[in-house]
Amino acid sequence: MAESTVRWGIIGTAGIAEKVSVALAEASNATCVAVASRDKDKAEKFIADNCPGARAYGSYQELLDDDEVQVVYIPLPTGLRLEWVLKAAEKKKHVLCEKPIAANLGDARKMVDACQAAGVQFMDNTMFLLHERTTAMRAVLDDEELFGTPNHVISTFSLPLGNFDFFKDNIRLNRNMEPYGALGDLGWYCARFSLWAFRYEDPESVSCEFLEETSDGVPVTLAANLMFKGGRTASFTCSFKQAWRQWAEVVGPKCALRVEDFVIPAEINVSKFTVTRGSVSAKALTFPNEVVKEEAIKGCQQHTKVVEKLSDIAISGNLEEFWPKVAIQTQMVLSAMVTSARRQTGWVQPRERTKAKPKEEAPKGKGKGKGKSKNGEKGTASEEAEKQFLPKKPHFTRVGAINPGSSGVNLEVKVLSIQKAAGEDSLIAIVGDASGFIKLIAQGEAETSKMKEGADLVIRNASVKMMKGFVHLQVGKWGKVETSKEEFNFVPNEKTNISDTEYELVPNK
Template identity: 50%
Template sequence: MAVHWGILGCAGIAEKFCASVSRVENAVITGVASRTAGKAADFIAANCPGAKSYDSYEELLADTSIQAVYIPVPTALRAELAVKAAAAKKHLLVEKPIATATEAKMMIDACREAGVQFMDNTMFLHNPRQDAIKAVLNDKDLFGQIKHVNSTFSIDMGLDESWASGNIRMKKSLEPLGCLGDLGWYNARLTLWAFDYALPSAVSCTYVEHTDEGVPTHIMAQMRFGTRTASFMASFRAAFRNSAEFVGEKALVSIEDFVVSSKLDTASYKVTKTTFGAKAETFPVAILKDEELKTGVQHSNLVATFSNLVASGKVDEAWPQQTYQTQLVLDAMVKSAEQGGAWVALS
């Protein structure tokens, strides 16, 4: 039977969630709540016909027929609402970032106490391409040990004056972490995934550009894992890019679209090795593997995975732990930025 979902809020990103649910058989959206009269009904008509509209979050949470909720409200409002949802015995899929590790722990503890699943909406982790890449990273003959991860996630919307002045991502009261939270979350998560979720020993982050309120709009970050390293750039003010490289001792794995794949239901990656040409006048690049996988839609894969967990009655503690670790890294990066990019240790 399909898991019954509710949506708390009508943010634009919730439209993507509705599309994701529409493609799976084990989930259905049965309710949408908004604090603005009539907004939920309009959202339902456009995105999930047949769902019930609620005039408040509390009214939806009181409906015992709804098993899981998706929370797309701004970061600053998320923790309090998530705790209420957990208390109502709803399984939680939340947007990210979480604002602080303290708030992340508060939400996770509330879910653990209520016996419900917690997961953040990092969709690329549910793309089968990740398993294929992990197999390469673990291949000591082909790849060797991983030495460095480099990634970029940037969008150019911050160059548009109307977006920069009106979008919630630029408002300290709603999204205080700016591009570090909205985009850099994915870079940090990918790096942790590559290093099997070991926390870095230290991080450094610089807000290269920021708003008058101090919301970062272009950042550079570094991470140390003993003798192994990582770096990333996240920006609202650079050309659209969401690429990643995994540098091994013997080869390189590259992805052009690590956050959201460029094609709806396929994803690709390359494994290459660079060598010296004659007299080192050229550096020829040999393609060791160039694979395109039939993956399904990663956003829908996430919904299906989460709904399967709900239906099973079992809680997978790995997902909330990954959320918490990612937020710990971002917290340390905020601290570093406040100190002008100084290295901050994670104990």
């Protein structure tokens, strides 16, 4: 074995591990020296079939205790991965991790922090990033003259897992093991591709709808959106119930770049993409679509590229910040999408929880960490959604958009008139903007003193109070009203009375 051959171990003998075995055999700078399974016979069978000569272990820990192993590949179910990434880092092994990397964003952060603290590389197994085709596509997207600036990405990844009876036993839809379901297993690639296209900018906000879930709340089919600065957007759909599809499209003002097989190439030795330009003919009789570029990249095996890349890092010792950074970013995007879908809150700003107080510190080579991690199997998508419920940037709305369900209302309004005293120390003011006017209940000296005809007010976090079926606004102890420093230049709409619409209650069927 040459000095430049890195020794890998595989923890778990899932189907996907066979593919990495092929990559290890093909790679110029790596070899598989050990395979662990909870069942040693399984490890031995896997070795006989995939990497003859490697050592078989009957427990994951034994493999980590093997000093020869420099890099471990961890294809375990998502719910089990935190524990073994932390233990691998503790043993100073570089880590190639399957995706979604963790059951929630907090766990993902612990993983990459543990690897960083241990001085080992963390990388997730999103292979397409290392395909030569991806580099060729980047060159096209950077060709301003041909393409213009990309402003949209759309992608799909679907697999027909079968019917629901089958789903019941399938790990991909087990809430504890794979809480993100199709969003984690398939959406991970779509989210990553979208981030790649926009050069890993953080999206300003994301939204997601689960179109179908298991009875346990794991998404089976979903549609998601990402919004980036300057009106650039990405959309994707994923499903475990649809035919095998894995296409992606990057769109600019002039052209569309399309790849039919962005996750895993359709052919072993050639990977293609196409750039088309649509137009409209005279009298709109046809919308022609011209192929302006068609590229075919030959002989590149992305699975092998991943193994070679991580082995190169292991040899040089030059850790790359890029890989853990994009892993966290992708997990953060998915996590915010779970929040959007579960809470039906529309747009959600993806971010890490800054005030998190983890109950258990990530081991940084201090403890042995033998016991089962307390957090390793706990995080479900629902808990994740809980954690992600963070204050959003204040969004100013308009009076015309207020309805019985409005809350956290931020407004810039003018006081049109003072209607009447509603009681001691309170009054009703008519306030409006260009979209309409509404009755505002002002309570207490701090509020009532600001209610002067013609005053410009900034109202924050107001809520709706229904009075006999009509909408009123109140500021209350959770909100705030201030006199604006600048005069608003809109003309209040005095025709559209928002407090004049009678709403019905939700019927008690």
